[in-house]
Structures are given as structure tokens and as C-alpha cells.
Amino acid sequence: MKISTLPYPEVARPPRRKVPQVLVELHGVHKGYGNGLTRNEVLSDVNLRIREGEFLAVCGFSGSGKSTLAKLIAGLIVPDQGELTMEGQTITGPGPDRGIVFQNYSLLPWLTVRGNISLSVDSVFANLSRGERSAQVGHFIELVGLTHAANRYPHELSGGMRQRVSLARSLAMKPKVLVLDEPLSALDAMTRSVMQSEILRIWEEERQTCLMITNDVDEAILMADRIVPLNPGPAASLGPIFSVDLERPRERVALNHDSQFQGLRNAITHYLVAVRDRSRAAAEDAGDVTRTLPQLTPQVFRTPSRTLFNLPI
Amino acid sequence: MNNRWRRKAIQFCQVAGLPVLEPFIRLAAGEDPRQQLREIVKFAVVPILTVIVLLGLWAFAAQRIKTDSAQLPGPGTTWEAAKELWAAHRQQRQADARRCEEEYDKAVVYMVEALLTERQAATATDEDKATLLANASLLRKQALQAANYVPASAPTFVDQTLRSIGTVFVGFLIASCIAIPVGVLCGMSPLFNAAVSPIIQVFKPVSPLAWLPIASIVVIWWSSGSDPERAVFSRAFLISAMTVSLCSLWPTLVNTALGVASVNSDYLNVAKVLRLSWWQTLVKIVLPASLPMMFAGLRISLGVGWMVLIAADMLAQNPGLGKFVWDMFQNGSNSTYAKIAVAVLVIGMVGLVLDRLMICMRNLVSFGNNATS
Numbered sequence: 001m002k003i004s005t006l007p008y009p010e011v012a013r014p015p016r017r018k019v020p021q022v023l024v025e026l027h028g029v030h031k032g033y034g035n036g037l038t039r040n041e042v043l044s045d046v047n048l049r050i051r052e053g054e055f056l057a058v059c060g061f062s063g064s065g066k067s068t069l070a071k072l073i074a075g076l077i078v079p080d081q082g083e084l085t086m087e088g089q090t091i092t093g094p095g096p097d098r099g100i101v102f103q104n105y106s107l108l109p110w111l112t113v114r115g116n117i118s119l120s121v122d123s124v125f126a127n128l129s130r131g132e133r134s135a136q137v138g139h140f141i142e143l144v145g146l147t148h149a150a151n152r153y154p155h156e157l158s159g160g161m162r163q164r165v166s167l168a169r170s171l172a173m174k175p176k177v178l179v180l181d182e183p184l185s186a187l188d189a190m191t192r193s194v195m196q197s198e199i200l201r202i203w204e205e206e207r208q209t210c211l212m213i214t215n216d217v218d219e220a221i222l223m224a225d226r227i228v229p230l231n232p233g234p235a236a237s238l239g240p241i242f243s244v245d246l247e248r249p250r251e252r253v254a255l256n257h258d259s260q261f262q263g264l265r266n267a268i269t270h271y272l273v274a275v276r277d278r279s280r281a282a283a284e285d286a287g288d289v290t291r292t293l294p295q296l297t298p299q300v301f302r303t304p305s306r307t308l309f310n311l312p313i
Numbered sequence: 314m315n316n317r318w319r320r321k322a323i324q325f326c327q328v329a330g331l332p333v334l335e336p337f338i339r340l341a342a343g344e345d346p347r348q349q350l351r352e353i354v355k356f357a358v359v360p361i362l363t364v365i366v367l368l369g370l371w372a373f374a375a376q377r378i379k380t381d382s383a384q385l386p387g388p389g390t391t392w393e394a395a396k397e398l399w400a401a402h403r404q405q406r407q408a409d410a411r412r413c414e415e416e417y418d419k420a421v422v423y424m425v426e427a428l429l430t431e432r433q434a435a436t437a438t439d440e441d442k443a444t445l446l447a448n449a450s451l452l453r454k455q456a457l458q459a460a461n462y463v464p465a466s467a468p469t470f471v472d473q474t475l476r477s478i479g480t481v482f483v484g485f486l487i488a489s490c491i492a493i494p495v496g497v498l499c500g501m502s503p504l505f506n507a508a509v510s511p512i513i514q515v516f517k518p519v520s521p522l523a524w525l526p527i528a529s530i531v532v533i534w535w536s537s538g539s540d541p542e543r544a545v546f547s548r549a550f551l552i553s554a555m556t557v558s559l560c561s562l563w564p565t566l567v568n569t570a571l572g573v574a575s576v577n578s579d580y581l582n583v584a585k586v587l588r589l590s591w592w593q594t595l596v597k598i599v600l601p602a603s604l605p606m607m608f609a610g611l612r613i614s615l616g617v618g619w620m621v622l623i624a625a626d627m628l629a630q631n632p633g634l635g636k637f638v639w640d641m642f643q644n645g646s647n648s649t650y651a652k653i654a655v656a657v658l659v660i661g662m663v664g665l666v667l668d669r670l671m672i673c674m675r676n677l678v679s680f681g682n683n684a685t686s
Binding site for chain 2: 098
């Protein structure tokens, strides 16, 4: 008996989603400062994977080692233990494939906006012709919206504009990973919200891999794909990763009423508060915070009626 | 258009360190007259009144302070002495010009004689020809000497002031050329700093007058080979300049080292991320960042150098303002003290102008932090 087999039915399968490859990997990283008794362990046992094209936010308290983490990934400092790799190769020093935007802008004050960005482009793309380089500089100035202020000096710009220049300078290097070390902390709240939209708009255009360090949970949920909390120091490590599944483009006003946003915000905030309380309790148990005084009874001092410069005469 | 020239004029005032002109500009642009008048009274009228009051006090004191041989000069006497010095300068210049013309006329006469003698030599016998040609060349030489006559009269007050300014600039330039590279090296390398620091600290507090004899030995050795008459700079000039540079070396050096060492570490991080070479980091980041401190040091150096110069001129007998004061003091004529007072005021005013120039230069490189004093 011949069984006629029908051709295999054409099922519309959803296209295979490509898992983005890992760009930067931290594995068991420890970093501390000082030797011997004055040793201060800032980070201990940090494990993190940053994938290509994603926006990762690290959220934490002040003084918990966020800047240390940013500098480690940028390559400005070297870990004491552990592996720190970029595309499989160990990071040994800073380079233009890992851009970093500092909290206090660090614009060179003797160069104009165009000069600052040109410094980046001329150093990294020295093999291009002058016309191509200046076209690239113009493109990035336009991207951050500073065409009208291209020939001004940093001391003539406001805080938000300076941060835009800093962002443009780092983007102009065309880095593979962009580290933003608390970029908006030094700005007022209104400028901060404007700059958040700006950074998101630029990220959508360029789809740059970004790691942002921030102390604002709302900002992290608004901007990031994944949020990693940093536990408070000393010997800080990373907490559990929260994935943000909100659809882009995200709008702040609409998000405030979104239940998923609220749930996420509560979860992260509760986690951070809980971990801070736990670390405080541990510090009190470990260290000599309270001391008991010996039994003393106060004595009566007779104060003289006349004093000169607080000395009795 | 109105706003643009006003903004540029105010920017100029701020960079040039002349904030006193700002209310005048704003008044001319019609901006809030009452406020501007108040500012003008505060910053322009009050200092002028103070100066007038001080002049009055000076005149009063000058009448009272009398010794057997001399009297403290008052403002009137000083002004008379200043006019006298200026008149003497003009007279000297005119006399020199007349002398130069006379010598030039003589030179023409010599040249004509030389040409005539040569023409004679062309049509003369052999033995005569030799003597005639010798005469002709002698006449030519005399003509040349007369044409290039430089009046060797005694330098006037204005000449001496200009010479002082020239000396201080030469000394300052020599000092800067040594101090800036050494300062940059000190700032960049802690090892170099540790090596050189004791030497700097030992020589910094030494008074210039103690350096002068040693400077003389060095300059005399340096110029021992060449003819003193035909040197570009005379020995006294070089000794003064060397003393000035030995003194004004130290503020520039210390400030440059400090400026280079205290470059903001964020700028250096930017250089590291861009992977700039050592030379590029130095030229593009370290030097521009340390320019304000460097210029602050240069300004102090110029001020110290100008003060030291007067003493160095006196001792090295360089014909500058110091020598003028010393000569006046030794000669003791009627208007001696008045002339010395004039010299004091001129020294002060030249110092003020030099200081203002350095402030202006510092403001040009200070990207926004303009100093006004």
C-alpha cells in the first residue's frame, strides 16, 4: 500500500530571534584601594554581561562603587582579581572602543564645542581625510542639537549643553560600548528630564550599547532594557537583574500610570532599601558602634563669678 | 548692531583688565543711567579724589620736611623737574640731529674729493697713481665714517627709561626660556621634581645684589673674546639682564611646575581614552591647561624683575633708571631730589603698565576666569 505523503505543511514560523552576542563580560571582579590596615574593598565578586545593542542601567547608592565600576569597564583602572573581557579579549587599558561620559563633563575649556569633538575625531580617525572628519564632527554636533552653539566655549554653555557636548564627543569616537557615569546627576530636574529624552532619542538612532550608572530608579526604568542594582559598600556586589519589558518609545507621563512600571519601581526600591538596612545591621553587629561608659557620677563645679577669656580671675 | 559693539567692548574691557571703563560704555549705550553713574562715581571719581587728596598731603609734607642741605620735593617741584628732564631730552635730540646733518654734509664733501682724486689717478703716472689711490680710499673711509656717525652723547632720561625696559625684557625672556621647560619637567615627573627641588629652594631666597658679582665674572668671561666696542649688548647691559633673569626665574618655575602638576585628572583621563601619545598629551592637554598658572607666574616674575632691575642698574652701572637715580644722588644739585622723585614715579608707572600687559595676556589664555587686578 502506497501511502501518499502530503508535502510538509508550510507553517508560518516567527523569525528566529537572534540573541545578541556578549560584548563586555565581568567575571568575579574584585577591586579595592589601599594596603594592609587601610585596605578598602570597594567591589567584590562582580559578575555582569553586557550584550550588544542593549541599554543597561546600574542603580545604586552614593559611595557604593558605581564610579569604580564605570572606570573598570572603561579600562581606566585595573581589577585586583577576576576577568574583565571585551569581545573575548582582556581589557588592559582605556581605548576609543569604550567611550566614557563623566559626571562633571570634563570638557577642555580652551577648545570650542567643535574643537572638543574634533579632538576626538582627529585622534581616532586620523586616517580619514580632513573633509570626512569635519563632516563627521558636523553630524554629531547636529545629532545633539548644538549647531547654533558650535563655536562657543564651554564656559559660555549651560550644564545641559555641556553634557550634550560631552555625549557628542564620546559618540564621535564610534565606541562599541558607551559608559555613562551618572551623566545627569549634576543637572536640575527639568533639564534632567529633557536630557533623558535626548539620550533616548540618540540611542534609538545609533543603537549604541550603553551602560548607564544612575542613582534614580525612575530614570533607570525609563531608559534601560535591564537594571542591575549595586548593593551598598563596602565589598559591594551586584544584585539580581530586573528586566524591563516596557515597549519603546517610552513616555514619562504615560508610564506613571502603567502598572508594570509601578510594580517594577516598587520592586527595585524595596530591594535597595532592604539591602541597605541589612548592610547597616551587619555593620552595627560587626563594628564597635556603641560603647558603654564606666559608671560616673557628675561633679559639681563652682563657676567663678568673673572670667577673662573664659579663665577664672 | 548696537548690542554687538557694546558686547564686544565690554568683553574687551574684561579681558584687558580695565573694569573701570565698563560703566562708561554702558552709559554710552543708554543702559540704566543712574546705576552707571553710581558705578562711575565709585570706581573712577573716588580714586581720582583720593589721588588729589594725597597730592595735597604730599605738598603739605614737602613744605615741612627740610634738612640743612635738602628739602623734600613737593608736587610742583617734581612737575617742574619732569618738564626740565623732558626739555633736556628734546634739546639733546635736536642737537644730535643737527650734528648728524653736519656730519652728513662732511661725508658728501669727502666723497666728492675721493671721486675727484680717483679721476686724477686715472690720468696720472704710476707712482702718483699709487698715492692718489691710497688717498682716495682714505677719503672714502672718512666719508663712510661721517655718514654713519652715531652721536655719542650722554643718554637722556628717556633713553635711560627705554634702556631699562629693554634690559628687563631681555632678562625676563632669558628667565622664561629656562624656567618654563624646567617647570614643565618638574610638574610632569615627580622624580625630576625631587631631584631639582632642593636646588630651587636653596637659590630662591637669594637677593639679586648678591648674584651680581658672580654674574659679572660669567659675563666678562663670555665676552672676553670679542671687542667690547662692537658688541651688540654692552657688558653692563648683560650683567643687569643676567641679574634680572636669575631673580625672576623662580616664580615662573614654581608656578609652572604647580600648574602642570595640578592638571585636572579628568582631562588626563580624556587623553588616555583617546590613546594620545606622550607628546600629544603634553602639547594638546597639559600645556593649555597649565597656561593660566604659567602666566600668573610670568606676571610675578616681571614685577620682581622690574624691581630688581633698578638695584642692578645702580650696581652694574648700566645706563638705565637705576644709574640715573644713583648719579643724581651723587651729584647733589638743586633739583636732585625732585629728579629722583620723577624717576620714582616713572618707575612706578612703567611697572604698572607692564603689570597690566601681563594681566591682559593672562586673561587671553584663561578661558573665562578673567582677573581684574
